[in-house]
Amino acid sequence: xxxxxxxxxxxxxxxxxxxxxxxxxxxxxxxSGVKIEKPSDSPTGAVRVIRNNDQLNQLDTYLKNIHxxxxxLDQTTFALQSIQDEVLNVVGKLEExxxxxxxxxxxxxADMIENSLRLMVDVANSKADGKYIFGGxxxxxxxxxxxxxxxxxxxxxxxxxxxxxxxxxxxxxRINITGIEIFGTIVSADGTLDKNxxxxxxxxxxxxxxxxxxxxxxxxVNIEKxxxxxxxxxxxxxxxxxxxxxxSSTPNQLVFNPTTGALETLDGKSPSVINISVPANRINxxxxxxxxxxxxxxxxxxxxxxxxxxxxxxxxxxxxLRNGIPPTEEQRAAVNVFNSKVIGKLSEIGNIINQFTxxxxxxxxxxxxxxxxxxxxxxxxxxxxxIELQNQDYLLQLSQKLAATILPKSLLDYL
Amino acid sequence: xxxTKIFDISSRSLSVYRRALEVTSHNIAxxxxxxxxxxxxxxxxxxxxxxxxxxWGNGVRISDVQRVRDALIEAHIREANxxxxxxxxxxQLINNIEQFFSEPGDLGxxxxxxxxxxxxxxxxxxxxxxxxxLSVINAANNLSTKVNTINQSFARMKQDIxxxxxxxxxxxxxxxxQIHQIxxxxxxxxxxxxxxxxxxxxxxxxxxxxxxIVNITVTYxxxxxxxxxxxxxxAADGLHxxxxxxxxxxxxxxxxxxxxxxxxxxNGGQLNALSEIYSDKIPAYQKNLDQIVTAFVDAxxxxxxxxYSITNPPQTNINxxxxxxxxxxxxxQSILDNPSLIAISADGDNGNGDIALQIAGLREAQIVNGATxxxxxxxLINGIGNDALLQTNYAxxxxxxxxxxxxxxxxxxxxxxxxxxxxxxxFQRSYEASAxxxxxxxxxxxxxxEMV
Numbered sequence: 001x002x003x004x005x006x007x008x009x010x011x012x013x014x015x016x017x018x019x020x021x022x023x024x025x026x027x028x029x030x031x032s033g034v035k036i037e038k039p040s041d042s043p044t045g046a047v048r049v050i051r052n053n054d055q056l057n058q059l060d061t062y063l064k065n066i067h068x069x070x071x072x073l074d075q076t077t078f079a080l081q082s083i084q085d086e087v088l089n090v091v092g093k094l095e096e097x098x099x100x101x102x103x104x105x106x107x108x109x110a111d112m113i114e115n116s117l118r119l120m121v122d123v124a125n126s127k128a129d130g131k132y133i134f135g136g137x138x139x140x141x142x143x144x145x146x147x148x149x150x151x152x153x154x155x156x157x158x159x160x161x162x163x164x165x166x167x168x169x170x171x172x173x174r175i176n177i178t179g180i181e182i183f184g185t186i187v188s189a190d191g192t193l194d195k196n197x198x199x200x201x202x203x204x205x206x207x208x209x210x211x212x213x214x215x216x217x218x219x220x221v222n223i224e225k226x227x228x229x230x231x232x233x234x235x236x237x238x239x240x241x242x243x244x245x246x247x248s249s250t251p252n253q254l255v256f257n258p259t260t261g262a263l264e265t266l267d268g269k270s271p272s273v274i275n276i277s278v279p280a281n282r283i284n285x286x287x288x289x290x291x292x293x294x295x296x297x298x299x300x301x302x303x304x305x306x307x308x309x310x311x312x313x314x315x316x317x318x319x320x321l322r323n324g325i326p327p328t329e330e331q332r333a334a335v336n337v338f339n340s341k342v343i344g345k346l347s348e349i350g351n352i353i354n355q356f357t358x359x360x361x362x363x364x365x366x367x368x369x370x371x372x373x374x375x376x377x378x379x380x381x382x383x384x385x386x387i388e389l390q391n392q393d394y395l396l397q398l399s400q401k402l403a404a405t406i407l408p409k410s411l412l413d414y415l
Numbered sequence: 416x417x418x419t420k421i422f423d424i425s426s427r428s429l430s431v432y433r434r435a436l437e438v439t440s441h442n443i444a445x446x447x448x449x450x451x452x453x454x455x456x457x458x459x460x461x462x463x464x465x466x467x468x469x470x471w472g473n474g475v476r477i478s479d480v481q482r483v484r485d486a487l488i489e490a491h492i493r494e495a496n497x498x499x500x501x502x503x504x505x506x507q508l509i510n511n512i513e514q515f516f517s518e519p520g521d522l523g524x525x526x527x528x529x530x531x532x533x534x535x536x537x538x539x540x541x542x543x544x545x546x547x548x549l550s551v552i553n554a555a556n557n558l559s560t561k562v563n564t565i566n567q568s569f570a571r572m573k574q575d576i577x578x579x580x581x582x583x584x585x586x587x588x589x590x591x592x593q594i595h596q597i598x599x600x601x602x603x604x605x606x607x608x609x610x611x612x613x614x615x616x617x618x619x620x621x622x623x624x625x626x627x628i629v630n631i632t633v634t635y636x637x638x639x640x641x642x643x644x645x646x647x648x649x650a651a652d653g654l655h656x657x658x659x660x661x662x663x664x665x666x667x668x669x670x671x672x673x674x675x676x677x678x679x680x681x682n683g684g685q686l687n688a689l690s691e692i693y694s695d696k697i698p699a700y701q702k703n704l705d706q707i708v709t710a711f712v713d714a715x716x717x718x719x720x721x722x723y724s725i726t727n728p729p730q731t732n733i734n735x736x737x738x739x740x741x742x743x744x745x746x747x748q749s750i751l752d753n754p755s756l757i758a759i760s761a762d763g764d765n766g767n768g769d770i771a772l773q774i775a776g777l778r779e780a781q782i783v784n785g786a787t788x789x790x791x792x793x794x795l796i797n798g799i800g801n802d803a804l805l806q807t808n809y810a811x812x813x814x815x816x817x818x819x820x821x822x823x824x825x826x827x828x829x830x831x832x833x834x835x836x837x838x839x840x841x842f843q844r845s846y847e848a849s850a851x852x853x854x855x856x857x858x859x860x861x862x863x864x865e866m867v
Contacts, residue, residue, distance in 0.1 A: 001826055002826045002827070002829075002831065002834075003826065003831070004446075004825050004826070004829035004830060004831040004832075005446060005829075005830075005831065005832050006446070006447065006449070006825055006829050006830070007822055007825045007826065007829060010818075010821070010822075010825070014818070036519060038510065038513045038514070038518070038800070038803075039513050039516075039518055039519070039796050039797065039799055039800025039803065040509070040510065040513060040799075040800045040801075040802075040803035040804040040807060041800075042800075043796075043797045043800030043801045043804060044797065046518060046519050046796060046797070046800050047793040047794075047796060047797045047800075049519035050518060050519050050523070050525045050789070050792070050793050050796060051789065051793060053519065053525065053526060053529070054525055054526075054528075054529050054789045057526065057529035057530070057533055058529065058532075058533070058778070060533070061533040061536045061537060062536075064537060065536060065537065065539075065540055068537075068540045068541070069540065072540075129541055130541065130543075130544065131541065131543075131766060135766065136764070136766065137542075137760070137762070137764035137765070137766035137767035137768075138764045138765065138766055139543050139764075139765050139766040140765055158764060161762070161764050161766065161767055163540075163542075163766060163767075163768065164539065164768065164769065164772060165536075165539055165540045165772075166536050166539065166772055166775060166776075169779060172772055175540075269762070378519070410832040410833055410836065411832065411833045411836040411837065412832065412836055415836065415840075
């Protein structure tokens with residue numbers, strides 16, 4: 001083949017360009033630490049990196065959420081432990097008051113229990129991360145306040161609702177104990193409704209309820225069938241004299257699942273507790289209809305978790321002590337029940353914390369795995385790259401030296 | 416034979432070798448001119464005389480100065496040029512498009528989508544936190560800015576391509592005029608018996624330049640005129656040069672004859688690359704991006720509208736995004752002005768973040784034609800990456816073919832200094848020998864004269 005000087009210089013320039021191109025690429029990779037700078041460097045690799053980064057982003061958020069949740073749960077645990085300490089203190093004092101000798105110092109005991117009560121109310125109103133720990137999803141007002149006359153402690157009517165966080169792709173976990181769960185009075189309607197009964201059939205149930213001063217009232221719950229699998233619920237509260245103090249203005253609409261018989265919706269939403277509040281009579285309790293089932297029998301029972309909340313229970317005990325009346329067995333039992341409830345909630349929180357901790361370990365491991373995968377796909381083996389860079393540099397020098405020696409030569413040099 | 420004949424033969428020989436040296440020096444002078452084809456002097460024996468029953472040689476003469484050129488290689492180079500410049504330009508343009516998306520990287524849209532969903536996940540932990548609400552707004556702003564920037568870049572690139580397309584059409588018209596002019600000149604010069612090699616080199620170079628811009632067909636007539644057609648339309652010959660203009664029909668860029676006609680089908684050269692990217696690739700990428708963003712905006716708005724704000728009183732039925740129209744994504748201005756309007760409460764309680772969790776959950780929802788946002792977006796990026804890689808690979812392959820063809824052309828038509836210097840020596844020696852003959856003849860005549 002006939003070789004011209006232009007061909008020789010073209011070969012030289014071509015190979016020099018290739019070497020420089022490779023050297024530039026290696027230098028960029030070493031300085032940036034990544035192999036894939038743009039999708040066309042490796043279309044499938046780029047997609048893997050995008051997906052991995054997306055997952056890493058998610059994991060970071062879940063881990064952040066777990067840390068936020070753990071911090072809130074730790075504060076909740078601390079608050080519940082503080083409340084429990086005070087409750088145990090009160091239980092001890094109430095036990096001591098069984099001793100007739102101590103009954104001579106009822107006023108002193110009243111002071112001591114009042115101190116515990118104030119501390120408990122204070123803790124129940126405490127905040128973590130700017131939120132009322134027991135405020136549920138309503139953060140507009142303090143969960144508990146003393147009434148203007150100081151006789152009772154009034155509960156915010158909306159201290160319900162779970163504060164949920166996502167801690168993995170599939171898991172949304174609540175991080176709070178609501179005020180209603182721990183302090184609230186919940187009347188639950190348990191039992192069954194007859195799906196075969198005719199429209200217009202009314203099932204009525206009554207139960208004693210108490211105001212914050214300990215006065216008894218009667219709660220009447222009326223459940224009327226309005227359509228197939230549909231009912232409406234109304235409530236009446238009457239005092240000891242038979243006077244109506246409350247009638248529900250709008251009935252609650254219940255819809256049951258025709259197949260499973262479970263309550264599907266309450267007023268068009270997923271079932272939750274309904275708060276009934278009659279401020280004039282210091283009545284504040286919640287009704288839970290979620291356990292109602294539609295089967296083939298009408299049998300509804302109204303059960304309450306407590307007659308009244310712990311704060312007003314203690315307030316009555318204190319007022320009685322100041323009036324020389326020792327606590328009754330029922331009152332002692334109510335305080336002990338509350339103590340058990342606190343222990344139960346502490347255990348519930350412990351379980352959530354354990355779940356968070358396990359998932360945190362899992363997510364951390366996942367994070368490491370994905371990061372490693374990302375490194376395999378996109379990371380630069382710096383040592384290998386440097387060796388190759390050195391090699392390419394040698395080749396470049398060699399190529400330049402050869403070109404410098406051979407290119408200028410022609411017959412002209414020997415004439 | 417008379418002694419004077421020696422003078423004649425030697426004198427002619429001197430002229431022939433002087434001319435040969437001129438051609439050689441012309442070759443050497445153009446050794447680095449890539450458009451030049453080496454020229455070769457064709458010697459032949461001058462017609463002999465018949466005298467006294469004997470044949471008397473008349474020495475040497477130049478029958479032709481040939482341009483060493485292979486028409487087949489030239490045709491292959493034109494074809495390879497057309498393919499290479501098409502693929503190479505498409506590769507460059509798609510590489511530019513890749514940069515719009517900044518993938519895979521922190522500033523890429525995938526990361527900003529993730530940031531948007533994450534911000535809602537975090538807001539769910541503390542739904543009434545204003546800093547976290549501002550963080551949602553920040554994430555939404557980053558996302559909308561990136562979407563808008565990508566769309567603006569597409570629009571700007573389309574305009575740039577259109578401008579470049581028009582410039583290239585002007586370049587075609589100029590080249591066609593020049594080729595036509597050279598056709599005319601070479602015909603006239605040939606007719607007058609003048610050398611046309613350099614003109615033909617110039618014309619070949621212009622034709623190669625034209626083949627880099629657009630797909631052409633070249634034929635040569637009996638007068639050695641180059642007849643050029645573009646997409647079947649006669650563009651230039653010995654008689655005229657056509658003028659083309661850029662045209663856009665149904666969003667497709669093409670060219671057509673200025674005096675009428677239909678748009679020409681482009682299939683090679685830079686013009687085809689510009690048309691493909693402008694008319695096919697960019698609209699397809701934009702459509703894909705629009706689908707993703709529209710599905711995303713609709714899904715977020717649909718969930719957000721169900722939520723309640725933390726204003727007093729709580730408001731509902733609020734869109735998070737105002738609109739996504741003409742490539743512009745707008746976050747609801749009211750939300751930008753008042754973060755409390757981010758409606759993530761499912762029941763109106765200001766501490767409820769259920770809607771935030773639902774919006775964050777859209778990350779896993781198959782809302783874009785049965786795919787998640789990140790999957791659909793990854794497919795888009797994968798498509799762009801593959802397109803760029805494909806064109807780069809084609810360009811590299813065609814470049815190799817082109818290099819080999821250029822080598823072949825150089826091997827045949829290129830100037831070798833060694834070869835030319837050998838010729839110089841050879842012709843110089845012949846010239847010296849001819850001169851010496853004149854001296855000899857002179858001495859012979861002097862000898863005869865001295866005898867008288």
